[in-house]
Amino acid sequence: MTGSAVTSALAPLPVLLPLLGAAAALLVGRHPRTQRAVSLVVLTAVVAVSVVLLLWADAQGATAVAVGGWTPPLGIVLVVDRLSALMLVVASTVALGVLAFAVGQGSADGDEETPLSIFHPTFLVLVAGVSNAFLAGDLFNLYVGFEILLMASYVLITLGGTAPRIRAGITYIVVSLTSSLIFLAAIGLVYASTGTVNMAQLAVRLGELPSGTQLLLQSMLLIAFCIKAAVFPLSAWLPDSYPTAPAPVTAVFAGLLTKVGIYAIIRTQTLLFPSGALDDVLMWAALATMLVGILGAVAQTDIRRILSFTLVSHIGYMVFGIALASRAGLAGAVFYVAHHIAIQTTLFLVAGLVERQGGSTAVDRLGGLARRSPLLAVLFFVPAMNLAGIPPLSGFIGKLGLLQAGVADGGAVAYVLVAGGVVTSLLTLVAMSRVWARAFWRPPTQEPADDTARAAAADAGERNSREDAEPALVGAGADEPAGAPEPPARRRAARAAAWRRHTAVATAAESGAPRAAKTRALRPLPAVMLTVTAVFVALTLALTVLAGPLYGLTDRAAGDLLDRTPYLEAVFGDEVVR
């Protein structure tokens, strides 16, 4: 069996397996244990398939699979090249880890809040959408991939349907819908001007269009993808909507969804429009993304929001690499994508653990975590330093590669961006060390047990006083002018209860009331969640150790991207269909 036959057989599996797994997980929704087993097995299989695909793609070059046997450009093709295979491996590994974390969290919580029967199928559908977007060799299939993952993400971000999540989810949904409509309109215009949506064929035909038409199509596609990737000034939705979701959901969103946008930008800039007409615009957008994002992070006082802003900020590094449009720049950008998926997911998982341990993610409320849970402190410290780019960790290697590529470019704008990158790195260190100093290092202001007891007492006192006040209010109602109907006391009591519930969830607490979370804080952290997070930290360290081979791989991927012929030959064979 030759390599290309193996690839053809395996390429549809990263999309098919999760979809079938989602159906199976729905069927066994009444049996949580079976459902977990199904999801974990499916995702493990996807990881294995992706690794095989990456090995073959690196050894044999790009391969295209015509789905259903229709030859391109008539049929839909899935293209496996070094970039898409690498993205698949990183994405599926992260998804598997996050799912394991969620399983650990679910069993620790007794699944009181998460509607478990819907979480696993939706998560698998999300993975299928991400894989489809990475594999798509056809602009419309890319759109379908985006829609699959967005639809799943709508469900995940509003999971449980509490007021803060609905509020945040609405922003997220409306912004995503707008970007999808822009993308769809762009596809329509691309088809009108070229008569095809096959990306390999577009690569040939788009170059023959008048430059004004090209610019219009390129900017429409870039606007749609920049919204998804959260590039400034299209990034304001992200820190608004991500922090309220459950920890595993935020982690997987932060890791994967914006990177799918980055992947689409890479394809647009290298395969479809290699002329580099908008490179300067992207450069300035990258600079603004880095600086505005990180300044936002420095201003925040909630760990999850800080992380959301650093997520936006570090998207700027990847856009910088893409805008350089040189082999070194693209290699750096792809390496940074892989590094950033792992690191950002890890940090959001740690934030979930911090919330369990400390009862809050607001740094002003936390304190003394380093003494209470030294392991958690290590698990936060290592990836935080990695994110800031402290040598010799992988964040340093990725940033160094990008900065070197910027210096090699030599333009004035590139030097400005190099300076901006260094400043952003320093400010990331400031933001991370503030979290470290306040939440972990400073002594706890009160003994935790005392704090909890006092908070519980205060909470109970407030509740009692409110309930005591209710009969008085009913009495006051009776004093109103005659003829007025007495307001239904029961209804008001119900509303008072709802108000308490609402104020309890208003700070994006994981469940119920933040005070209740504080009493929970005395329990030790669940072993599964800690183990999974530790494995993630180990993975980010492995990225550092294996940076040499990985950088070699991304360098070859960047070479393929700039050359374009491997992609075209994979789709059309030796004879390019014009």
Added chain:
Amino acid sequence: MTPTVVLPVVIGGLYAAGIYLLLDRSLTRVLLGFLLLGNATNLLLLSTGGVAGLAPILGLGEPGELSDPLPQALILTAIVITFGVSAFLLAVIYRSWRLVRQEVVGVDEEDRRVAAGRRTDADDLDPDDLAPEDRPAGHGDHLGRDLSDAQVERLLDQRFAGIASDDVELPSTQGGPR
């Protein structure tokens, strides 16, 4: 056959109306705006197939006389996606209404807090200190500063006659015992 001017005009009008509605804070209008934009985009896709011709695939005529089938396939996919998303949006809007008696895009309290440089947490804020439009979701029962709870109850009864006031366990009869 000649190209028609009707399609571009309709597409442009739908886009304009859709964007106008999308900019509103009321969620129902946002949904309507999204539907208009979706239809505008579908029409745009339809017009990319060139002038209308005979039905393809059935072999009714020469290739030059047939309509382009691909945009229609794309539209079909897009319609299905728009349909699913609209259903989900309606569910979210209904949920928002059930929870907080509001169907507007809410304010990010934590964001306002950081912007104002306050040191208290978002859930420690007294909502009555905020301007009415800045109030967090959950203040559907606020009708004025100087009213007693009893008066508020009566006003609410007038304004939302027969509607349960919150997403809580209420007797199945409307509005509870009188």
